[in-house]
Amino acid sequence: MSDTAANAADLTHGVAVPVDGGERLRRWRLVLGGGQADGTGCELSGQDAAMDRTLTALYGGRSGTGANSGRSGDRSAGLGGSAPQVARWLGDIRTYFPSSVVQVMQRDAIDRLGLSALLLEPEMLEAVEADVHLVGTLLSLNKAMPETTKETARAVVRKVVDGLEKRLATRTRATLTGALDRSAKINRPRHRDIDWDRTIRANLKHYLPEHGTIVPERLIGYGRADRAVKKDVVLCIDQSGSMAASVVYASVFGAVLASMRSIDTKLVVFDTAVVDLTEQLDDPVDVLFGTQLGGGTDINRALAYCQSLITRPADTVVVLISDLYEGGIRDEMLKRVAAMKAAGVQFVALLALSDEGAPAYDREHAAALAALDAPAFACTPDLFPEVMAAAIEKRPLPIPEK
Numbered sequence: 001m002s003d004t005a006a007n008a009a010d011l012t013h014g015v016a017v018p019v020d021g022g023e024r025l026r027r028w029r030l031v032l033g034g035g036q037a038d039g040t041g042c043e044l045s046g047q048d049a050a051m052d053r054t055l056t057a058l059y060g061g062r063s064g065t066g067a068n069s070g071r072s073g074d075r076s077a078g079l080g081g082s083a084p085q086v087a088r089w090l091g092d093i094r095t096y097f098p099s100s101v102v103q104v105m106q107r108d109a110i111d112r113l114g115l116s117a118l119l120l121e122p123e124m125l126e127a128v129e130a131d132v133h134l135v136g137t138l139l140s141l142n143k144a145m146p147e148t149t150k151e152t153a154r155a156v157v158r159k160v161v162d163g164l165e166k167r168l169a170t171r172t173r174a175t176l177t178g179a180l181d182r183s184a185k186i187n188r189p190r191h192r193d194i195d196w197d198r199t200i201r202a203n204l205k206h207y208l209p210e211h212g213t214i215v216p217e218r219l220i221g222y223g224r225a226d227r228a229v230k231k232d233v234v235l236c237i238d239q240s241g242s243m244a245a246s247v248v249y250a251s252v253f254g255a256v257l258a259s260m261r262s263i264d265t266k267l268v269v270f271d272t273a274v275v276d277l278t279e280q281l282d283d284p285v286d287v288l289f290g291t292q293l294g295g296g297t298d299i300n301r302a303l304a305y306c307q308s309l310i311t312r313p314a315d316t317v318v319v320l321i322s323d324l325y326e327g328g329i330r331d332e333m334l335k336r337v338a339a340m341k342a343a344g345v346q347f348v349a350l351l352a353l354s355d356e357g358a359p360a361y362d363r364e365h366a367a368a369l370a371a372l373d374a375p376a377f378a379c380t381p382d383l384f385p386e387v388m389a390a391a392i393e394k395r396p397l398p399i400p401e402k
């Protein structure tokens with residue numbers, strides 16, 4: 001064990017925390033998992049030993065779901081195959097670790113130990129820490145879910161969705177309302193509708209120094225915010241399994257956009273088939289349970305359907321959320337994007353709408369879209385309102401730096 005590695009283990013938020021030799025050995029023992037190979041010679045007791053058992057159950061040497069092998073210090077145990085045992089483990093990790101760590105450990109348990117089937121049991125769902133990734137897993141299991149579990153599953157999904165909507169809705173509405181007002185300028189506004197800041201800036205060249213004033217030749221104003229729909233938005237969402245988190249966030253944003261009278265929002269999900277879920281937009285939970293994660297992908301077919309929904313190209317924003325792995329006709333897909341843009345549609349291509357960044361994606365298709373002036377990029381939920389505002393105002397998109 002090197003001093004450099006030991007010091008690294010003692011860092012908290014990038015600041016070195018002085019610890020004595022015994023505490024340092026204790027930390028290394030928890031990291032390394034015991035046994036002759038760890039070299040610490042440190043014995044754990046009490047809460048440390050219990051914490052070590054929860055880590056052993058998940059990160060032990062075996063990847064199956066067999067029962068605990070029982071030998072102290074040997075990380076070869078598992079979680080077992082029964083829901084009660086897993087539910088107890090889920091309770092233990094909430095006792096010993098913060099929520100952010102609990103969510104990571106849950107995802108690891110589902111991935112490493114094949115516990116997805118146990119999520120079909122109500123007692124399991126009541127024990128888990130709900131987050132976006134868990135919702136994605138539940139949606140992928142939706143068709144196999146027994147009736148006894150569906151009510152609990154909806155409650156879990158509802159809890160996550162309500163939290164996301166509370167976090168995202170206010171800022172989204174405020175950002176887009178401002179963008180809508182700015183995009184709705186008119187050339188002959190009524191006096192109360194004049195945007196004086198933009199009018200002055202546009203007429204600075206008409207300043208008369210002898211009079212100390214500007215004589216505006218062109219007035220710029222806002223359209224009335226409470227009048228007819230200003231923009232049409234079509235959200236076109238790839239529901240293949242890799243896009244699970246994006247589907248969750250897109251459904252929440254779809255519901256927020258649909259609540260704004262100035263935006264006519266449509267939501268379309270697709271794999272090899274296309275499903276219009278616009279009628280369910282008042283409740284994102286209904287939208288999510290209307291999706292079917294997994295399967296193939298036919299982006300061309302989905303965009304063909306979205307094209308059929310467009311009646312006002314110059315006032316329409318189409319948002320494609322996909323990893324761009326196309327199982328349909330590639331050239332036709334690109335022709336549709338080019339045709340929409342030529343008609344005045346603002347086309348946005350997002351490789352993901354999540355906090356994780358870009359997943360694996362088809363780089364050739366992304367490059368082809370960029371050549372059509374439709375760059376594809378990953379977008380976080382916090383950035384999405386700014387992306388939509390830029391599309392509504394027809395200005396360059398705020399593409400994150402790689």
